[in-house]
Amino acid sequence: MKNLQVGEDGKLKHLLTLEGLSREMIHRILDNAASFLNVSDRDVKKVPLLRGRSVFNLFFENSTRTRTTFEIAATRLSADIVNLNITTSSASKGESLLDTIDNLAAMAADIFVVRHGQSGAPHLIASHVQDGLHVINAGDGRHAHPTQGLLDMYTIRHFKGDFTQLRVAIVGDVLHSRVARSDIHALTTLGVPEVRVIGPLTLLPGGLDQMGVSVYTDMKKGLKDVDVVIMLRLQNERMRGALLPSPQEYFKTYGLTAEKLAVARPDAIVMHPGPMNRGVEIDSSVADGAQSVILKQVTFGIAVRMAVMSMLAAS
Amino acid sequence: MKDDPEMSLSITGARVIDPYRGFDAIEEVHVHGGRILAVGHAPTDFEPERRIDGRGLVVAPGLVDLAARLREPGFEYKATLESEMHAAVAGGITSLVCPPDTDPPLDEPGLIEMLKHRARSLALTNLYPLGALTMGLAGEDLTEMAELSEAGCVGFSQASKPIVDTQVLLRAMLYANTHGFTAWLQPQDPFLGRGGVAHNGAVATRLGLPGIPVLTETVALHTIFELMRSTGCRVHLCRLSSAAGIELVRQAKAAGLPLTADVAVHHLHLIDVDIGYFDTHCRVDPPFRSQRDRDAIRAGLLDGTIDAICSDHTPVAEDAKLLPFGEAEPGTTGLELLLPLALKWAAEEGVGLAKALALLTTAPARIAGIEAGEVSGLAPGAVADLCVFDPEVPWVVDDDSLLSQGKDTPYHGRELVGRALMTVVGGRVVYERAAGDPRRRPRRPA
Numbered sequence: 219m220k221n222l223q224v225g226e227d228g229k230l231k232h233l234l235t236l237e238g239l240s241r242e243m244i245h246r247i248l249d250n251a252a253s254f255l256n257v258s259d260r261d262v263k264k265v266p267l268l269r270g271r272s273v274f275n276l277f278f279e280n281s282t283r284t285r286t287t288f289e290i291a292a293t294r295l296s297a298d299i300v301n302l303n304i305t306t307s308s309a310s311k312g313e314s315l316l317d318t319i320d321n322l323a324a325m326a327a328d329i330f331v332v333r334h335g336q337s338g339a340p341h342l343i344a345s346h347v348q349d350g351l352h353v354i355n356a357g358d359g360r361h362a363h364p365t366q367g368l369l370d371m372y373t374i375r376h377f378k379g380d381f382t383q384l385r386v387a388i389v390g391d392v393l394h395s396r397v398a399r400s401d402i403h404a405l406t407t408l409g410v411p412e413v414r415v416i417g418p419l420t421l422l423p424g425g426l427d428q429m430g431v432s433v434y435t436d437m438k439k440g441l442k443d444v445d446v447v448i449m450l451r452l453q454n455e456r457m458r459g460a461l462l463p464s465p466q467e468y469f470k471t472y473g474l475t476a477e478k479l480a481v482a483r484p485d486a487i488v489m490h491p492g493p494m495n496r497g498v499e500i501d502s503s504v505a506d507g508a509q510s511v512i513l514k515q516v517t518f519g520i521a522v523r524m525a526v527m528s529m530l531a532a533s
Numbered sequence: 534m535k536d537d538p539e540m541s542l543s544i545t546g547a548r549v550i551d552p553y554r555g556f557d558a559i560e561e562v563h564v565h566g567g568r569i570l571a572v573g574h575a576p577t578d579f580e581p582e583r584r585i586d587g588r589g590l591v592v593a594p595g596l597v598d599l600a601a602r603l604r605e606p607g608f609e610y611k612a613t614l615e616s617e618m619h620a621a622v623a624g625g626i627t628s629l630v631c632p633p634d635t636d637p638p639l640d641e642p643g644l645i646e647m648l649k650h651r652a653r654s655l656a657l658t659n660l661y662p663l664g665a666l667t668m669g670l671a672g673e674d675l676t677e678m679a680e681l682s683e684a685g686c687v688g689f690s691q692a693s694k695p696i697v698d699t700q701v702l703l704r705a706m707l708y709a710n711t712h713g714f715t716a717w718l719q720p721q722d723p724f725l726g727r728g729g730v731a732h733n734g735a736v737a738t739r740l741g742l743p744g745i746p747v748l749t750e751t752v753a754l755h756t757i758f759e760l761m762r763s764t765g766c767r768v769h770l771c772r773l774s775s776a777a778g779i780e781l782v783r784q785a786k787a788a789g790l791p792l793t794a795d796v797a798v799h800h801l802h803l804i805d806v807d808i809g810y811f812d813t814h815c816r817v818d819p820p821f822r823s824q825r826d827r828d829a830i831r832a833g834l835l836d837g838t839i840d841a842i843c844s845d846h847t848p849v850a851e852d853a854k855l856l857p858f859g860e861a862e863p864g865t866t867g868l869e870l871l872l873p874l875a876l877k878w879a880a881e882e883g884v885g886l887a888k889a890l891a892l893l894t895t896a897p898a899r900i901a902g903i904e905a906g907e908v909s910g911l912a913p914g915a916v917a918d919l920c921v922f923d924p925e926v927p928w929v930v931d932d933d934s935l936l937s938q939g940k941d942t943p944y945h946g947r948e949l950v951g952r953a954l955m956t957v958v959g960g961r962v963v964y965e966r967a968a969g970d971p972r973r974r975p976r977r978p979a
Binding site: 234235315336337338339358361399423424425428429 | 741
């Protein structure tokens with residue numbers, strides 16, 4: 219199947235997944251993001267790159283936080299922004315996904331920012347829309363969350379510089395995590411020699427080794443000497459369906475505490491895509507501690523989303 | 534059958550392959566009064582109404598398909614008996630076994646009689662329904678198997694709805710065996726693949742698709758084998774998909790369990806990698822598994838662990854595939870691709886035409902118990918169900934030009950080799966590819 223994301227001219231057409239993006243393309247996005255970082259510090263927090271363009275936020279799954287970051291990014295690029303919460307409108311009236319998309323495309327949108335509960339929904343949309351309309355995946359099922367992956371890479375590059383000397387651990391519910399998948403693709407593409415995933419076997423999908431990662435079930439072994447710790451969010455519903463017994467036991471075995479973090483390198487950074495469950499996957503002392511870069515991730519996230527939008531739709 | 538009479542017919546110069554007798558030679562075939570008159574020289578006074586130049590073609594017994602969803606009754610928006618039987622004969626298939634997962638399911642004799650009546654009035658292919666093993670396929674109460682058998686059912690099945698309650702499955706197998714019926718079971722644990730949409734492996738993990746583990750098949754096989762040992766019931770295993778499953782079947786057959794098995798023709802070729810980026814054409818049940826599994830399926834066919842190849846024809850409405858992968862309906866069209874995809878496998882594996890055709894004719898006919906009387910295949914006196922095909926003609930699959938109402942196929946736009954040109958059922962030409970069809974290659978000079 220052809221690559222939908224990158225046109226024959228090598229330009230980014232959609233951002234659907236980090237899988238298959240070249241190292242050079244990822245660095246180009248991060249470089250662009252760097253140039254947008256100071257926009258947020260100005261008196262007038264706007265550049266006119268997307269003036270007259272329309273960004274439609276299509277959230278088939280609720281997420282105030284992610285939607286807001288895209289909204290801010292689009293606003294700072296001077297785009298017009300339309301927010302649609304589709305869970306409460308057409309989908310509940312029985313309209314099919316592609317009918318909804320056709321209707322919205324007819325309103326002259328330039329960018330669709332799509333979040334959907336089903337893996338692959340943004341691919342379906344991207345393969346359906348006309349040329350000139352760009353799709354950004356803002357999270358689809360368990361599959362991908364590429365802007366989160368990019369902002370994670372931005373954060374790592376910012377604090378660590380060279381990817382090719384790093385050990386990175388991703389901890390928690392890998393099975394259900396689109397963030398983990400996007401991070402794994404980006405980290406392996408960027409040349410990180412050792413990517414580890416750590417979690418209980420009920421939350422680790424089969425075939426992970428074929429994605430180029432090593433699997434640990436013992437958190438202290440997995441965190442030994444790592445430079446970066448990426449914690450994943452644990453949804454409460456994982457306590458059902460015989461995946462985990464209790465939040466308490468999870469915290470005890472896989473929650474990031476100062477004691478467990480001590481086996482990582484002393485200058486290791488701690489990341490989390492948010493929102494955090496304090497006392498479930500991460501202890502407050504770590505979340506708010508000196509090694510935490512969690513709030514920096516949020517700041518970088520705006521710049522990364524500005525970079526992606528401008529690369530897709532700026533004239 | 535329709536009133537139009539059987540035609541007397543002679544096909545000359547074709548390679549005649551009759552897996553029923555192990556016959557394979559360039560010979561004449563003569564048909565008269567709905568039956569095979571002779572293979573070889575015709576009686577001197579025989580004057581056929583039609584002579585066909587069969588040079589470069591193969592004449593074989595009509596194909597028997599063990600799994601064709603015809604969608605009647607209940608799902609006529611997906612397909613009808615008429616559309617699918619036209620598709621079947623265009624694929625060289627003369628006998629269809631259809632699973633009971635219609636709406637309502639085929640769980641009472643009246644439905645079978647209605648279906649058989651509809652099939653007779655269409656007069657295209659022979660139709661052999663499978664009855665439901667339990668009422669409504671709900672896995673709770675037994676159907677009237679003896680009555681259903683009398684109405685024309687050739688076996689009893691749950692289609693893709695496994696019986697959850699093992700006590701019910703035990704009793705269903707005991708009851709089926711009471712009457713000597715075969716249970717047609719797709720080995721599927723009802724829980725292990727719950728919520729899954731693709732083979733549980735690297736591809737599903739990468740794409741974030743919930744997985745259907747091989748365990749779904751192997752755990753169910755262990756259960757079925759134990760119940761077979763206890764009940765003595767004959768079982769036909771439908772749609773094997775995994776290397777581990779095939780190995781278990783190999784061992785069970787070696788241990789003497791009364792067992793046969795089939796595989797869907799698409800599983801000889803496609804694997805989870807073919808899903809690419811969420812190609813819903815590759816959403817099928819059971820799922821396409823790994824390359825290792827596909828290799829094991831191919832090996833299983835060669836060593837006889839798997840007895841037959843079926844189309845697993847499942848017409849799906851177009852809209853039901855224009856959805857995210859996890860929401861798309863499983864299934865793909867198969868009737869018109871069964872022969873060329875089987876030929877593709879045979880060519881790739883260096884399997885002779887005669888052996889490949891046996892997996893599409895004799896073997897499935899024996900499994901379904903539908904060998905017509907004492908003479909079958911192309912023996913003189915046998916009912917003339919024939920498939921005449923060009924084994925070498927290349928053609929490009931175009932979903933629009935498929936006769937099936939289910940157009941959905943991962944093979945759209947791809948070139949296949951070999952295609953039926955004429956199909957004869959009961960001595961009547963029920964299908965003939967139009968002479969102007971560009972896919973009908975001009976004969977090479979002899």
